[in-house]
Amino acid sequence: MxxxxxxxxxxxxxxxxxxxxxxxxxxxxxxxxxxxxxxxxxxxxxxxxxxxxxxxxxxxxxxxxxxxxxxxxxxSTFAPAAMLLGGFLVGFGTRMGNGCTSGHGVCGLGRFSGRSLVAVLTFMTTAFITVFITRHVLGV
Structure with a gap:
């Protein structure tokens, strides 16, 4: 690394x-x-x-x-097909969420957007929970 x-x-x-x-x-x-x-x-x-x-x-x-x-x-050692599928899923999610994590974090918060604040708090909470589960519950 x-x-x-x-x-x-x-x-x-x-x-x-x-x-x-x-x-x-x-x-x-x-x-x-x-x-x-x-x-x-x-x-x-x-x-x-x-x-x-x-x-x-x-x-x-x-x-x-x-x-x-x-x-x-x-x-990366990831399979290209899995990376493409993941990319499409992320693209689909960004359309559903009216923007991606970096867009809401960099551009939205800088414009004091309430919607971006909610989105970033949701992203970060989900990330914290995911890391906690994978590291402390599943032991990955």
């Missing part, structure tokens, strides 16, 4: 917050990724900015991985 580097984590978190803030400040748009991807697949010409944002996310990750990372990102 890769060693945690708090400086890299702080820079990454600041970059995410800054990009969400700049997008909201200059365009009035919210940088929630599930809404971004959902709007991008409409392929409307006025939605081209969404594709540029998504390409920027992918390009930034590639730039970090192949230009700045001290060591390569660990690879």
């Amino acid at each position: 890769a060693e945690f580097n708090w400086i890299t984590a702080m820079i990454g978190g600041a970059a995410i917050g800054l990009s969400a803030t700049l997008l909201l400040a200059f365009t009035g748009r919210i940088a929630g990724i599930s809404g971004m991807v959902n709007g991008a697949v409409t392929f409307a010409s006025q939605e081209a900015w969404r594709w540029l944002f998504i390409l920027g996310l992918l390009g930034g990750a590639a730039l970090y991985e192949y230009g700045f990372a001290a060591q390569p990102t660990p690879t």
Whole structure:
């Protein structure tokens, strides 16, 4: 497992917050990724900015991985079919919940959204319960 580097984590978190803030400040748009991807697949010409944002996310990750990372990102041993199924289920859940965990946490809480506060509290409570059960009840 890769060693945690708090400086890299702080820079990454600041970059995410800054990009969400700049997008909201200059365009009035919210940088929630599930809404971004959902709007991008409409392929409307006025939605081209969404594709540029998504390409920027992918390009930034590639730039970090192949230009700045001290060591390569660990690879996964999960089956690709299971990962695809999981991705589709997460996408379905984000549509049901009107956003994903990061969208509600970064963009929603920053806008003082009550709905996002409820969503984040629900996500975190579920995570705490899941970790407690898997670590202390099941002993995984």
